[in-house]
Amino acid sequence: MSGDQLRKFAVMGDVPNLKQLLRGGANPCSKDKDGLTALQYAAWNGHAECVEILVANDRGTDVETGDHESSLDLQSDSGFTALHLSIAGSVPDIAIVRYLVLAGSNLDVADSLGRTPLDLADEVGFKQAIELLEQEPPTPEECDAFYEASKERHLVQQHREHDFSDCPKDEHGNPIVTRDDKLPMPVELTMYEHHIFPFAEKNYKASRQDGAEAIRNLESVLGEACANEERREVLAHNVEHNLRKQGKMNWRRGSVSEKSAEAKKMRESNGRGRRGSVIK
Known part of the structure; x- marks a missing residue:
């Protein structure tokens, strides 16, 4: 699915393909079996440009609930956010840490062991990150301004007005809206991603287990x-x-041989083998 490809390109640092997927409607909130998003993988592997692109194109959908959300502070199964992984990932990068902080990442989110990003920086001995996180955090206004500037440079997600009349309906007849900023969807796709994914996952697990x-x-x-x-x-x-x-269809009258010949003719013409009837 597109979420798997998005994470793959984030791991590789493949900027062109990452942009192409996001432009086509890939879900940045899609998670793998460990609860990791494309943004978390990009931060983990030190791909600064991919992080910038994914921060600017962070609006996505929870595949289980269909809720519209940002991928910026989503947590993995271990409680890690992208900020945690930019500090303790395989390629720690202070530029990525600074970018995520300025974009408005929550500095107080704790992982499954109760560690905030500052705690984790202290634990791994990332001095530059410790100094940065101990400073006065940017104000919400500063974060908003930085986020808007980031979108001006990197936004590729497309916005379109959506006609709710063709949305799937819940048991009360209300439209199920999967995203506020509905992205163009190929005509051949008749199901929304959060409907497809659980079905596909169920059958994949069934085939494996x-x-x-x-x-x-x-x-x-x-x-x-x-x-x-x-x-x-x-x-x-x-x-x-x-x-x-x-009175628009009558049975043909005739001998048995005539009927047999007529039946044979009907079989040759339409393959259905119906009794010899004709429409007036």
């Missing part, structure tokens, strides 16, 4: 397909019945 469940899912789909075929057959017979009832 319980092959029988995956087979049962397949049988269910095949059963539904057969039921649909039966419904179409019933509908076809109903149409034929109504036409006969209205």
Whole structure:
């Protein structure tokens, strides 16, 4: 899925492909099995330009709830934010730490062990980060100004007005809105990402852990397909019945050989093998 590709390019530091995915609607809030986002991977691996791009294009969707949110302070399963990982990642970078702080990262978020970014900087001995985080933090106004300036330079996410009439509906008939800034979606995609992901994840896990469940899912789909075929057959017979009832379709009268020849002709023409009936 696009989230996997986004994280892959963030790890590699592939700026052009990262921008292309974000421009096409990739979800920056998408997480992997460890709860890590593309921004966290970029910070972890010291890719400063990728961090800048992902900060400016941070608006995404929680794949489980469909809630619209920012990826800036999302936490992994271990409680790490992008700021934590810019300090204790594989490539600590004070420029990335400073950028995340100026962009408005929460300095008080604690990981699963109760460590804030400052605690983590102290633990790993990252002196530049300690000095930076011990200073007076930027004001909300300064963070907002920096964030807007960042968007002017790097924003590629596209905004469009969305017609809620074609949204999926909940049990109360209300539209399920997955993102405030709806991005263009290919016509062939009829499901929203937070609907697709749980289904795909379920079947992937089933194939890995319980092959029988995956087979049962397949049988269910095949059963539904057969039921649909039966419904179409019933509908076809109903149409034929109504036409006969209205006098628009009559049975041909003739000998057995004539009927056999007519039936053969019908089979050759439409492959259905219906009895010899004609529409007036």
